[in-house]
Amino acid sequence: xxxxxxxxxxxxxxxxxxxxxxxxxxxxxxxxxxxxxxxxxxxxxxxxxxxxxxxxxxxxxxxxxxxxxxxxxxxxxxxxxxxxxxxxxxxxxxxxxxxxxxxxxxxxxxxxxxxxxxxxxxxxxxxxxxxxxxxxxxxxxxxxxxxxxxxxxxxxxxxxxxxxxxxxxxxxxxxxxxxxxxxxxxxxxxxxxxxxxxxxxxxxxxxxxxxxxxxxxxxxxxxxxxxxxxxxxxxxxxxxxxxxxxxxxxxxxxxxxxxxxxxxxxxxxxxxxxxxxxxxxxxxxxxxxxxxxxxxxxxxxxxxxxxxxxxxxxxxxxxxxxxxxxxxxxxxxxxxxxxxxxxxxxxxxxxxxxxxxxxxxxxxxxxxxxxxxxxxxxxxxxxxxxxxxxxxxxxxxxxxxxxxxxxxxxxxxxxxxxxxxxxxxxxxxxxxxxxxxxxxxxxxxxxxxxxxxxxxxxxxxxxxxxxxxxxxxxxxxxxxxxxxxxxxxxxxxxxxxxxxxxxxxxxxxxxxxxxxxxxxxxxxxxxxxxxxxxxxxxxxxxxxxxxxxxxxxxxxxxxxxxxxxxxxxxxxxxxxxxxxxxxxxxxxxxxxxxxxxxxxxxxxxxxxxxxxxxxxxxxxxxxxxxxxxxxxxxxxxxxxxxxxxxxxxxxxxxxxxxxxxxxxxxxxxxxxxxxxxxxxxxxxxxxxxxxxx
Numbered sequence: 001x002x003x004x005x006x007x008x009x010x011x012x013x014x015x016x017x018x019x020x021x022x023x024x025x026x027x028x029x030x031x032x033x034x035x036x037x038x039x040x041x042x043x044x045x046x047x048x049x050x051x052x053x054x055x056x057x058x059x060x061x062x063x064x065x066x067x068x069x070x071x072x073x074x075x076x077x078x079x080x081x082x083x084x085x086x087x088x089x090x091x092x093x094x095x096x097x098x099x100x101x102x103x104x105x106x107x108x109x110x111x112x113x114x115x116x117x118x119x120x121x122x123x124x125x126x127x128x129x130x131x132x133x134x135x136x137x138x139x140x141x142x143x144x145x146x147x148x149x150x151x152x153x154x155x156x157x158x159x160x161x162x163x164x165x166x167x168x169x170x171x172x173x174x175x176x177x178x179x180x181x182x183x184x185x186x187x188x189x190x191x192x193x194x195x196x197x198x199x200x201x202x203x204x205x206x207x208x209x210x211x212x213x214x215x216x217x218x219x220x221x222x223x224x225x226x227x228x229x230x231x232x233x234x235x236x237x238x239x240x241x242x243x244x245x246x247x248x249x250x251x252x253x254x255x256x257x258x259x260x261x262x263x264x265x266x267x268x269x270x271x272x273x274x275x276x277x278x279x280x281x282x283x284x285x286x287x288x289x290x291x292x293x294x295x296x297x298x299x300x301x302x303x304x305x306x307x308x309x310x311x312x313x314x315x316x317x318x319x320x321x322x323x324x325x326x327x328x329x330x331x332x333x334x335x336x337x338x339x340x341x342x343x344x345x346x347x348x349x350x351x352x353x354x355x356x357x358x359x360x361x362x363x364x365x366x367x368x369x370x371x372x373x374x375x376x377x378x379x380x381x382x383x384x385x386x387x388x389x390x391x392x393x394x395x396x397x398x399x400x401x402x403x404x405x406x407x408x409x410x411x412x413x414x415x416x417x418x419x420x421x422x423x424x425x426x427x428x429x430x431x432x433x434x435x436x437x438x439x440x441x442x443x444x445x446x447x448x449x450x451x452x453x454x455x456x457x458x459x460x461x462x463x464x465x466x467x468x469x470x471x472x473x474x475x476x477x478x479x480x481x482x483x484x485x486x487x488x489x490x491x492x493x494x495x496x497x498x499x500x501x502x503x504x505x506x507x508x509x510x511x512x513x514x515x516x517x518x519x520x521x522x523x524x525x526x527x528x529x530x531x532x533x534x535x536x537x538x539x540x541x542x543x544x545x546x547x548x549x550x551x552x553x554x555x556x557x558x559x560x561x562x563x564x565x566x567x568x569x570x571x572x573x574x575x576x577x578x579x580x581x582x583x584x585x586x587x588x589x590x591x592x593x594x595x596x597x598x599x600x601x602x603x604x605x606x607x608x609x610x611x612x613x614x615x616x617x618x619x620x621x622x623x624x625x626x627x628x629x630x631x632x633x634x635x636x637x638x639x640x641x642x643x644x645x646x647x648x649x650x651x652x653x654x655x656x657x658x659x660x661x662x663x664x665x666x667x668x669x670x671x672x673x674x675x676x677x678x679x680x681x682x683x684x685x686x687x688x689x690x691x692x693x
Contacts, residue, residue: 002679008174009036009680016170023159027167030156036680038171039199040638041164042218043151046208047135049119050148055092055129058122064131065119065148067140068094070110075103085110094122095130109137117143151205168203175199178680181673182223183655190220213644222640225681227652229431229637231674232683234656236435245286246389246413250309257341258308262301264445270298273439277306277417280437287415290433292424293441294610295574299419300333302441303392304371306417311343311370315389319373320407322395324349324520325527329549330394331373338371348374348383351520357382378407385410392417421574422567423614428642430649442611450608451554451576451583455561455601458588464557465506471555472507472536478555480539481572483563499559500539507537515541542568550575554583561587561604562597566617569604596620619643 002010012033014024024033031041049065051058058064068087076083083106085096096118098106110116120134136146153164178195180187193201198220201210210217259266266274273291280287293299307317319334321327331347338345346360346369357377363369367386372378388411408414418436429438456464468478480503482496500513512526512535529535531550538553556576561569569587576583587601603616640648663671 003676005176005178005676006679008176009034009039011035011174013038013167016167018163019167023163026156026158030154030159035171035174038164038167039175039203041153041168042202042639043153043205043211045152046205046211047150047152048148049146049150055089055094057091058129060122060124062122063120063135064122065117065136065143065146067115067117067143069115070112072112073107073110087116092129095128096134097130097132099133115140117146119146149205149207151203151211172200172203178676179669179673181670181677182227183658183670186223186651186655189651190223191216193217193220195220195224213641218639218641219645219648222637222645223648223652224677225637225639226431226645226648227655228677228681228683230649230652230656231659232678233431233435234660238660240288240435241285243286244413245284245415247284248281248309248313248315248389248415250312252312254308254312254341254343255305258305258337261337261340266301267298267441267443267445269293269441269443270302273302273441274305276437276439277302278309281306281309281415286413287417287437288435289417289437289439290429291417291419291439291441292429293419293421294423294444295421295571297421297441297444299394299421299441300330301337303417303419304334304337307371307390307392308343310390310415314367315387316364316367316369316385316411317371317390317392318378318385318388318407318410319371319392319394320378321373321375324351324375325523326394327373327375328524333549334371334373343370344368345371345373348372348377349520350375350377352377383410387411388414390415390417392419394419395422422571423610425614425618425642426646428618430653431637431642451556451573451585453573453585453587453605453608455587455589455605458559458590461588464586464588465503468537468555468557469506472510475533475536476555477530477533477536477550477553478538478557479553479572479575480537481556481558482539482541483560496539496541503537503539510536512538513540514538542572554581556583556585557588558586559588560590561601562589562593564600566600566603566613566620569600570608570610570613573604573608 012024013019013027013035014021016035016038019027027033027038031037047063049063051062052065055064055066066089068089070085070087071093072086074084074086083098083101083103085098085106087094087096096110117136117138117140118131118134119136120131123130123132138145147165150161151165151168153161153168155161155164175196180194182190193216198217201217202221205211205217209215212218213222273293277287277289277291280289291299291302293302303319307319310317319327319330321330327347327349331345335345344363346364348357348360352360360369360372361382361384364372365384365386372383372385377383391408391411391414393407393416408416418433424433472478480499482499496513496515500511503511512530514523514526518526526535526538530538530553533552554576556573558564558569558572564572573583573585576585585604587604589597589601593601599620603613607613642649659666659671659674662668666672666675
C-alpha cells in the first residue's frame with residue numbers, strides 16, 4: 001500500500017551504482033538496506049577544503065587544496081621507509097608521503113612534469129611541507145569537482161567517507177518531489193524550507209552550523225520525523241479508545257481487606273493513581289495506562305489493589321516482570337499482602353521444574369490461581385487462563401510491544417497497566433508512550449528517609465573499607481557494585497569477582513557475590529543469604545539494578561561511578577531506599593573524569609528526584625539512549641534529537657490534535673500529504689490502523 005512516489009526511496013541500496021554484495025552488507029550494518037536509509041544517515045562533521053593560499057604562506061596543520069607540479073619520485077630504500085613524491089606550487093616545495101603503494105600505479109598517477117589538483121592535511125617537518133596520503137588527487141581540470149565543504153559521515157570498517165559522499169549524491173537524485181505536509185503557520189517557524197531542500201542542504205552543508213541540531217535544516221527534518229511519530233500515536237490511541245472493553249467495579253470486599261491490612265497509609269499520589277485506574281476499569285473501553293513512579297514509591301501496591309477489583313468479579317490477573325529476581329520480589333510482596341484474603345498467587349518462571357509448571361498450568365486453567373506472576377515464561381502456549389481480564393507489565397521498556405500484545409491476547413478484552421520505575425523524561429513519554437494514558441506517583445511513602453550521597457576518589461578506598469567495617473559490625477547490610485564480572489585486559493574497570501576476593505580478605509564469609517553469568521539457583525541462594533543476614537556485604541554487577549528488595553541494606557558503594565549513566569546510578573541508589581532508615585550512597589571515581597561524568601556525579605550528590613534526574617540524563621546523553629542501552633520499548637529517532645527538539649514535539653502534538661479535528665480521515669490535500677509522511681517514516685502500524693478505520 002506504499003504510495004508509488006516513495007518507491008525509489010525504498011529501493012535496496014544494491015540498486016545504487018557501485019554497490020555490490022560486499023558493500024551492501026557493510027552499508028546495511030551501518031545504516032540500513034534502503035536508499036532512504038542513506039539519506040537519513042546524516043553527516044556528523046564538515047571538512048573545510050577552502051584553504052588555498054600559496055604554500056609559502058600556508059599554516060601547519062591546515063587542510064590545503066591547490067595545484068602542484070610533480071618534480072621527482074623517491075622510492076623507499078626498504079619496506080620500513082615511505083614512498084616520497086616531490087612537487088611544487090611555484091612558491092614552495094611539498095613532499096607527498098605514502099606508506100603503502102603499488103609502484104606501477106603511483107608512477108602512472110603522478111607522472112613527473114605534470115600538474116595535479118590535490119587536497120589534504122599539511123604538516124611542516126624537517127624544514128619542508130609534507131602531506132601524508134592526500135585525500136584527493138585529480139587532474140588539474142577536475143579541481144572544481146573537489147568539494148570545498150565536504151560532509152563527514154559516521155563510518156564502519158570497510159566503508160570510506162568518499163564512498164558515502166558518492167552514495168548520498170546518488171540517493172539524492174532518487175528523491176522525488178514530495179508534497180508539503182507541514183501547516184503554513186508552522187512553516188513560518190521553519191523559514192519555509194521544504195523537506196527536500198533540508199535533505200539536500202544537510203548532505204551539502206554550507207558550514208558546520210548546518211549540521212547542528214539547532215540549525216533550521218536539522219529542525220525541519222526533526223519536525224517531519226516527530227510529526228509522523230505523533231500522528232501515528234494519535235491514530236493508535238484513537239483506535240485503542242474505540243476498542244470495546246469490560247467494565248469492572250468490584251465488590252470492594254478484597255480491596256478493603258487488603259487496604260486495612262497495609263502497614264502504612266497510601267500516599268495522595270497512590271490514591272490519585274488508583275482513582276484514575278478505577279475510572280478506566282469501569283469505562284466501556286479497554287484500558288491502556290502507564291503507571292510511572294520512582295523507586296520505592298509503591299507501584300506494586302497500586303497494581304495489586306487494582307487487580308483485586310477484577311478478582312472480586314471472578315476473573316484473573318497477570319503480572320509480568322523482565323527478570324526472575326523482580327518476578328520473585330513481586331510474588332513475595334503480593335503473597336504477603338494477600339495473606340488471609342483467600343486470594344491465590346502463583347509464580348511461573350523458566351527455571352521451574354516440569355512437574356511444578358504442569359501443576360501451575362492446571363490450576364490456572366481451572367481458575368484456582370487468581371494472580372499469576374512471572375517472567376517471559378507467561379508467553380508460552382501452555383499458559384492458558386480460565387478468564388484473564390487484567391495484565392500488569394513491569395519495566396515495559398525491557399519488553400517489546402508485541403510481547404505486551406501477546407500476553408493480553410490470552411484473555412478477552414484485557415485491560416493493560418504498564419509500570420516503570422525508570423523515570424522517563426516528558427519528551428520520551430510523549431514519543432514512546434503517547435498511545436497510553438498516564439498516571440504518576442511522584443512522592444514516597446511517609447517516613448522514608450533520603451539517602452546521603454558522597455563522591456570519593458578511589459584512592460580513598462582503604463578509608464571506605466574501614467568505615468564499612470564499622471557499619472557491618474553494627475548489623476548493617478551493604479551493596480558493592482562493580483561494572484564488570486571478570487578482569488579484562490582491555491579495561492581497567494574493577495571486576496566483581498576480583499573485588500569479591502579482595503573484600504573476603506577483610507570480611508570473610510560475610511561477603512556474597514552475584515552477577516548475570518551465574519545460574520539462577522546460585523543467584524537465588526546468595527540473595528536469600530543476603531536477605532536473612534547470613535551475608536552482610538553483597539558484591540554485584542548491575543544485575544541488582546532492578547527488583548532487589550532488602551530493606552535492611554542501607555549502604556550502596558558504586559565503584560567507577562564515573563562510567564555509569566545517571567539513570568543507572570539512580571536505579572542502583574534506589575536499592576537502599578526500600579526501608580525507613582536513612583541510607584548512604586558512596587560513588588567511587590577514578591581519573592580521568594570527563595566534564596559530563598563530573599556533572600553526573602554532582603547531580604547525584606545534589607538531588608534524589610528521579611524525574612529531574614531523567615531530564616538531566618536526557619540532556620547529557622541525548623535521546624538515543626535510556627539506561628545506557630538502546631531499549632526496544634523506546635522510539636529511536638534518526639533525524640530528531642529529543643535533548644534539543646523538545647519544543648518541536650509540543651508543536652507537532654498540538655498540530656496533530658488540530659489535524660484530527662479538521663481532517664480525521666486525511667482526505668484534504670494536506671491530509672493526503674500526511675499519509676505519504678506516515679509511509680515515509682515507516683509508521684506502518686499507524687497506517688494499518690488508519691486503513692482499518
